[in-house]
Amino acid sequence: MFVVSLASAVATFALIGGASGVIAASIVGALAVCGLERLSRSGRLGGIGGSRSNSxxxxxxxxxxxxxxxxxxxxxxxxxxxxxxxxxxxxxxxxxxxxxxxxxxxxxxxxxxxxxxxxxxxxxxxxxxxxxxxxxxxxxxxxxxxxxxxxxxxxxxxxxxxVRAGRAGTWAIAPLGLCFLPAFVCLGIAPIVVGVAHDVFARVGR
Structure with missing residues (x-):
């Protein structure tokens, strides 16, 4: 990676020369390091073939x-x-x-x-x-x-x-919560309502 970066910088300086060449060589060398590190992390170091604008x-x-x-x-x-x-x-x-x-x-x-x-x-x-x-x-x-x-x-x-990832996670869980809502109503709320209603009607019947 260092060799590629150094070679890129030297080639740039040789092409341009002067003060502008020094700056351009520094920039090209830095870009080469950043690009190679990113490609090596993504496992695509052997498949470089992007367009000029992308690179x-x-x-x-x-x-x-x-x-x-x-x-x-x-x-x-x-x-x-x-x-x-x-x-x-x-x-x-x-x-x-x-x-x-x-x-x-x-x-x-x-x-x-x-x-x-x-x-x-x-x-x-x-x-x-x-x-x-x-x-x-x-x-x-x-x-x-x-x-x-x-x-x-x-x-x-x-x-x-x-923050964006946290919001996305919240929105992703919301549909799942809606799926479980009917079961929660049937198993959690409905028995309580039925039990209370049964007690009320039983007292009224007395």
Missing amino acids: LVLSGSSTPLVVDLIATALRSGQPLPTVLCIVAELAEAPLGPLLDQVGRMLQLGADPTTAWARVLADPTLAEIARAAIRSAESGIRLADDFEQLATDLRAERRGAAE
């Missing part, structure tokens, strides 16, 4: 991975604007286009608060903007914040998934 484009549910990629590239010493523009090409909307816009605005010298304004307005992505604005002057500190943010996002999504 290179990160869906909206991959926001924690996008944040991790940004942190990794920042730790390599690359400037945030360049990192954002490159990572943006791997992310689907709305995150991808927003990151690209932020990167281009920062390259033009925009204030961080102004550049991240649109991302800050999106409730699902606002934490990314807040972390970037807080640590605008320090790339290493921003990398630390982004790594922590990625961890928090994963924990939040796990919690949401557990």
Whole structure:
């Protein structure tokens, strides 16, 4: 797995070169590791054959991975604007286009608060903007914040998934409860009602 990741990174750097090549190589290496780990866990390592879009484009549910990629590239010493523009090409909307816009605005010298304004307005992505604005002057500190943010996002999504699973379990049990309801009425409630009625009528008859 390490050999494949390293080979992917080296090949990417050889093709692109320069600062952009370093960033792209870091990203490709990280993606290779994540992809191989996922495939090995699912037992499909020998059957890789997906489409280009499925292998290179990160869906909206991959926001924690996008944040991790940004942190990794920042730790390599690359400037945030360049990192954002490159990572943006791997992310689907709305995150991808927003990151690209932020990167281009920062390259033009925009204030961080102004550049991240649109991302800050999106409730699902606002934490990314807040972390970037807080640590605008320090790339290493921003990398630390982004790594922590990625961890928090994963924990939040796990919690949401557990809640959804709990609700699904409740709804799955409900039909089963309805199936047992007639038996409960016949065996649990009906005898009590009959017994009470028998006592009442017996007293009335006296």
